[in-house]
Amino acid sequence: MAINPISLMTSPRRGHYDAIVVGARCAGAATAMLLARAGLNVLAIDRKPYGSDTLSTHALMRPAVLQLWRWGLLEPLLKAGTPLIETTTFHYGDDEITIPLASGSDLPGLIAPRRTVLDRILVDAARSGRVGPNRR
Secondary structure, three states: OOOEEEEOOOOOOOOOOOEEEEOOOHHHHHHHHHHHHOOOOEEEEEOOOOOOOOOOOOOEOHHHHHHHHHOOOHHHHHHOOOOEEOEEEEEEOOEEEEEEOOOOOOOOOEEOOOHHHHHHHHHHHHHHOOOOOOOO
């Protein structure tokens, strides 16, 4: 099994890391990003190449979308073509009920990003260690 280092530096090197995150997908990349933003020297590794696809049904509900907004990553996800979900439809036998989702002042709706997009944006944010404009 090949291990692909996704160093938060230009390239991984020998030395000291404050944290090593195994698994650099949405959870691991988000963890690495938060640690890097806190000033730690972080190495994240994953067995798959950067930005590779994975099977996932990844519809993100309001708390996850709010967190991405707080991290300053919602706008990049939307600009990358992530569909905005503004309604939900319930199916009861032959009946359908479509309900609009209430948008908040900060959140236009829910999102369903492709993992290739979500994982890359999270890894890139971890690499930059940048702090988003919406921190609370």
